[in-house]
Amino acid sequence: MARVTLNGIRKIYSEGAQQVAVDRVDLDVKDGEFVVLVGPSGCGKSTTLRMIAGLESISAGTVKIGDRVVNDVPPKARDIAMVFQNYALYPHMSVRENLGFALKLRNMSAEDIDKRVKIAAATLGLDEYLDRKPRQLSGGQRQRVALGRAIVRQPQVFLFDEPLSNLDAQMRVSMRREIARLHQELKVTMIYVTHDQVEAMTLGDRIVVMNRGHVMQIDTPINLYEKPKNKFVAGFIGNPAMNFANGTIEGGGPSRFVAEGGEWEINLPSRVSAPLGSARGRAITMGIRPEDVSVVAGIRAAPATATARLDLVESLGNETFIYARAGRHDITARVSPQNLPPLGSKIVLAFNLEKAHFFDAVSGERIG
Ligand SMILES: Nc1ncnc2c1ncn2[C@@H]1O[C@H](COP(=O)(O)OP(=O)(O)OP(=O)(O)O)[C@@H](O)[C@H]1O
Numbered sequence: 048m049a050r051v052t053l054n055g056i057r058k059i060y061s062e063g064a065q066q067v068a069v070d071r072v073d074l075d076v077k078d079g080e081f082v083v084l085v086g087p088s089g090c091g092k093s094t095t096l097r098m099i100a101g102l103e104s105i106s107a108g109t110v111k112i113g114d115r116v117v118n119d120v121p122p123k124a125r126d127i128a129m130v131f132q133n134y135a136l137y138p139h140m141s142v143r144e145n146l147g148f149a150l151k152l153r154n155m156s157a158e159d160i161d162k163r164v165k166i167a168a169a170t171l172g173l174d175e176y177l178d179r180k181p182r183q184l185s186g187g188q189r190q191r192v193a194l195g196r197a198i199v200r201q202p203q204v205f206l207f208d209e210p211l212s213n214l215d216a217q218m219r220v221s222m223r224r225e226i227a228r229l230h231q232e233l234k235v236t237m238i239y240v241t242h243d244q245v246e247a248m249t250l251g252d253r254i255v256v257m258n259r260g261h262v263m264q265i266d267t268p269i270n271l272y273e274k275p276k277n278k279f280v281a282g283f284i285g286n287p288a289m290n291f292a293n294g295t296i297e298g299g300g301p302s303r304f305v306a307e308g309g310e311w312e313i314n315l316p317s318r319v320s321a322p323l324g325s326a327r328g329r330a331i332t333m334g335i336r337p338e339d340v341s342v343v344a345g346i347r348a349a350p351a352t353a354t355a356r357l358d359l360v361e362s363l364g365n366e367t368f369i370y371a372r373a374g375r376h377d378i379t380a381r382v383s384p385q386n387l388p389p390l391g392s393k394i395v396l397a398f399n400l401e402k403a404h405f406f407d408a409v410s411g412e413r414i415g
């Protein structure tokens with residue numbers, strides 16, 4: 048097992064126009080930790096992982112595995128195993144042979160290979176399939192063989208690049224649990240790339256949120272959710288996404304949030320407005336999660352309310368998503384099933400301001 052340390056790593060692709068794909072990323076993955084890199088397509092997740100694996104040269108900065116700087120160490124000598132989205136199993140080999148192949152290349156004895164293959168197969172529930180060919184397996188079973196090939200090598204670090212994205216929704220959930228269990232059992236360092244925030248939230252001890260080659264925040268799942276450092280993280284983590292409304296904080300003592308356009312405003316309790324002192328009069332963005340918005344019977348001061356037009360209702364059985372328009376802002380509420388007036392009606396939304404987030408409208412950084 049090993050710690051993985053990235054120090055200011057950069058990747059500049061220079062075919063044609065120069066492009067900075069990864070820019071000064073610092074990351075310290077502790078021994079045995081499960082770290083997930085998440086972010087939109089093209090943000091540099093795979094490039095970062097491939098630099099750790101040695102599949103991509105490092106333009107600047109250092110990568111350390113354990114105490115060793117590995118910038119110039121070839122992939123084979125880094126003691127890592129990587130599982131990709133498109134794992135290619137050898138079609139003419141049985142599951143057993145697929146699992147043992149890397150060990151055979153290392154000239155391990157047949158007896159030792161057999162031992163390790165048996166352990167990996169038991170861990171992944173593949174015992175019954177050892178003599179089958181890949182084409183005789185389901186997608187999830189094949190994916191488990193790909194995982195098994197990484198496990199038998201007993202690497203110091205596992206690297207995963209979207210290993211589940213070829214599977215259907217149900218299979219993804221069960222494989223996700225499989226990987227979580229594997230991590231608990233093996234207690235080995237894992238770095239996992241995904242663009243799926245649910246996967247990130249459920250698997251990661253810590254999550255690295257990336258955007259355009261930069262790290263936006265590194266934190267535990269709960270901190271990312273409750274204390275996003277900036278508007279990007281706030282909007283990326285959580286589904287349905289956090290609501291945002293631009294506006295200003297006005298008033299000296301008791302202050303109000305006045306939504307852009309002036310069609311609605313809400314009074315802020317002093318607990319909420321006090322930390323926003325410096326933002327008074329400046330353009331800010333208020334963020335509030337759908338579960339912190341509800342529908343109430345009439346306009347009230349507390350909890351703060353605003354009138355809105357009911358645009359759409361999605362009933363999922365156990366909960367209901369409400370899409371409404373307040374002034375020039377679209378607002379989503381996540382509520383328990385309830386009777387609602389017809390679409391197009393006026394409704395009153397209540398905001399749980401204790402849970403509101405405020406960001407600088409220009410920089411997107413969290414205020415207060
Ligand atoms: N060989 C290359 N040459 C030039 N640019 C590249 C190369 N490989 C990747 N890029 C660019 O680098 C950026 C980061 O790519 P990367 O594959 O790391 O993204 P990603 O976060 O893994 O995205 P996805 O979720 O789509 O897999 C992208 O803008 C991509 O276009």
Ligand SMILES: [Mg+2]
Nearest residue numbers: 092093094208
């Ligand atoms: Mg990728």
